Amino acid sequence: MSTITLGIIGTGMVGAGVARRAVDAGLGVILSNSRGPRTLAGLVAELGPRARAGTAAEAAREADLVLASLPLAALDRLPRAELAGKTVIDPMNYAPKPGWRLPELDSDELTSSELVQRRLAGARVVKALHNIGPRQVLDLFRPAGAPDRTALPLSGDDPAAKKEVEDLLDLLGFDAVDLGSLAGSWRSGPNTPLYAFPYVGQPPAGLTVHELVAWVQSAPGVPVSAARVKELAAATVRGPAGFEM
Secondary structure, X not given: OOOOEEEEEOOOHHHHHHHHHHHHOOOEEEEEOOOOHHHHHHHHHHHOOOEEEOOHHHHHHHOOEEEEOOOHHHHHHOOHHHHOOOEEEEOOOOXXXXXXXXXXXXXXXXXXXXXXXHHOOOXXXXXXXXXXXXXXXXXXXXOOOXXXXXXXXXXXXXXXXXXXXXXXXXXXXXXXXXXXXHHHHHHHOOOOOOOOHHHOOOOOOOOOHHHHHHHHHHOOOOOOOHHHHHHHHHOOOOOOOOOOO
């Protein structure tokens, strides 16, 4: 069987963290960012021969499936033509800022992933890798069947695309729990019991928002079973669409 290649558009903490896990798991990765392939030379050297840099269009066109790890506000930078026909993993979350809000998300007319799917009409969008930090991705991977294997939620409208992402998560060392359609992807988004904290535990009291984000990013991972993911998703009540920084 040939090696799966994962295209990664956006190499911030999430993109770089998933790239590390992917190459360690034996996958190939094509890295891209908004500043050009040359700026990724250091990361590519660190990751080794399974990694290479390219443009966003090359990462989209040449990979088997693509992780779009940009800020949601940069969604229009994605190469739509090259992503047509591709399975696109959406780890983006809505974080409104002064001067930037999306009324269709504030009103719950759409989930953020439904918005991504509308913008990438030719692609098959699957919401995944959005509720766990890169530190925990690198801490919590386990072989299939391990009693402490962690499960991650995913949502999507295309069953075949969801199976592709489920298989990828398995290769990365995680089980998957299918939460249904993109319209229901809010069940694992910001302001829900499934977002971040099950994978890191209870934070210290009294942290500011920025301190809390920093704590979550650096906290050791806590395993979360598939049964626990299902339990938390079933108990979730819809609240505010995004978290504000």
